[in-house]
Amino acid sequence: MTIEKLPSGSWRAKAYLGVDDCGKQHFKCFTDTDRDRAVKLATEYEYYHRQKNSNLKGTLEKAMSAYIASREPVLSPASIRAYVSMQTVLKTFFEPIMRKQCYAVSSDDIQAIINTLMKDKSDNPEWKKLTRVAKSSPKTVRNYASLISTVLSKEGYSMPACVLPQPVRTDYRVPTLDMIKEMYRITAGTDLELPTLLASCGMRAGEICSVTMSDFNFNNNTVHIHRSYVLSKDNKWILKEVPKTTASDRILTLPQNVMDKVNESALDRCNNSEDLGKRWRRFMARNGFPGMHIHLLRHFFASYLHSQGVPDVDIMKLGGWSRQSTLDNIYRNTMQDQHQSAIDKYVSSYSALF
Numbered sequence: 001m002t003i004e005k006l007p008s009g010s011w012r013a014k015a016y017l018g019v020d021d022c023g024k025q026h027f028k029c030f031t032d033t034d035r036d037r038a039v040k041l042a043t044e045y046e047y048y049h050r051q052k053n054s055n056l057k058g059t060l061e062k063a064m065s066a067y068i069a070s071r072e073p074v075l076s077p078a079s080i081r082a083y084v085s086m087q088t089v090l091k092t093f094f095e096p097i098m099r100k101q102c103y104a105v106s107s108d109d110i111q112a113i114i115n116t117l118m119k120d121k122s123d124n125p126e127w128k129k130l131t132r133v134a135k136s137s138p139k140t141v142r143n144y145a146s147l148i149s150t151v152l153s154k155e156g157y158s159m160p161a162c163v164l165p166q167p168v169r170t171d172y173r174v175p176t177l178d179m180i181k182e183m184y185r186i187t188a189g190t191d192l193e194l195p196t197l198l199a200s201c202g203m204r205a206g207e208i209c210s211v212t213m214s215d216f217n218f219n220n221n222t223v224h225i226h227r228s229y230v231l232s233k234d235n236k237w238i239l240k241e242v243p244k245t246t247a248s249d250r251i252l253t254l255p256q257n258v259m260d261k262v263n264e265s266a267l268d269r270c271n272n273s274e275d276l277g278k279r280w281r282r283f284m285a286r287n288g289f290p291g292m293h294i295h296l297l298r299h300f301f302a303s304y305l306h307s308q309g310v311p312d313v314d315i316m317k318l319g320g321w322s323r324q325s326t327l328d329n330i331y332r333n334t335m336q337d338q339h340q341s342a343i344d345k346y347v348s349s350y351s352a353l354f
Helices: 035-056 060-071 077-093 107-118 125-131 138-154 177-187 193-199 205-210 256-265 276-286 296-307 312-319 324-332 336-351
Strands: 002-005 011-019 025-032 222-225 228-231 237-240 250-253
Touching (some): 002 035, 011 035, 025 035, 077 125, 077 138, 077 228, 107 138, 177 296, 193 205, 193 256, 193 276, 205 228, 205 276, 250 312, 296 312, 296 324, 312 324
Antiparallel strands (some): 002 011, 011 025, 228 237
């Protein structure tokens, strides 16, 4: 429900009726000189509208299953997998709420889900087995709320009022230039050498696994990136012919030494590594880089180009980023050596003033 004060001084409350087949939202407005009276009229109408149509609607669980099934043909396998994972958690730990009719899902129900997700559940082995974490992050909790809100809206009901956790700024780790050089050294001659080189040139792990020799142009040292390996809702790796975003379909120019490695390897050792990320992470942990994962090399790629004065629009095209905000988050945690250099320069220049 939305409430607004009109120029005349009266109050208008909108009772939410739902969404039609074309995706258009419908409301019924109630206007009164008294704000509380307008809210009361709209609230009563919304409540009776829900009850009137409740026999045509299913439970939250059924509505969520129907929504996910309707989106499966158009959303990426990764998105569907995330939806199914969230639904499984909700069905397992919040069964009474999931079995409620959509119109009966209350603000207290939604808040109970949010509060439980935010609590530390280290002593619950079943929870950790299913979610792999003891406590959900604010971003994950907001994703749960967004899914429930979308499902209820699709069924014609507005999301009950609730309090969500404040978003937490993501701190992107960026390897230093010396760390990258060391990674090149320790992977040299191994089956992880080429993936390391390609990742530090801006390619995602799934893109590295899916690229073939026909995608490389050895005359102008480029690679056409237009597909990727992703995890399906059944936790199986599948080849997705359509890239993550429109911007992900791109032509990337590679250094000559990287092209030489591609030509030498013929991609035999890299192309069949569907779970490249895990193997790379374990290798790095054994060689002095615990907690490092291959996607961080993309952060290095963006930060390094930025430090060299390459315009953001070009960095986004090369790396396949579609949002400026992603680059901004990476730059905020720019390479430690570059950051320290900037601090030293600042301190030196200001010292001369005193």
